[in-house]
Amino acid sequence: CPLLNKQQATFYAAHGEMGRFYTVQDYKKATKVAYETARTSMERLCEVGLYRKYRIKNKYVYTPAK
Numbered sequence: 001c002p003l004l005n006k007q008q009a010t011f012y013a014a015h016g017e018m019g020r021f022y023t024v025q026d027y028k029k030a031t032k033v034a035y036e037t038a039r040t041s042m043e044r045l046c047e048v049g050l051y052r053k054y055r056i057k058n059k060y061v062y063t064p065a066k
Contacts, residue, residue, distance in 0.1 A: 003048050007031045008041050012050055012064075021054075021061040 001009065011030055015022050028038035042062055045051045051062040 001048060001050075004044070005041075007033070008045055011041070012045060016050075016064045018064055018066070021063050022051075023059065023061055 004012070011027055014030065015026065022042075024035065024038045024042055027033075027042050028035055031038065031041075033041070042051065043053075046053050046062065049065055052065050054061050054063065
């Protein structure tokens with residue numbers, strides 16, 4: 001997808017398993033970036049339609065979209 005940078009595409013390729021939930025911390029750990037960069041990248045993946053965002057208690061989790 002030309003709308004994603006290399007880190008976002010790599011994360012999606014490695015973490016695109018249906019039914020799994022991922023957090024910003026998972027993205028941060030996988031790509032070794034700052035928290036705010038990880039959060040922005042996960043939001044971008046949602047905007048493109050690759051992930052869906054859910055709120056569970058006080059934390060947002062992301063799951064691959066169908």
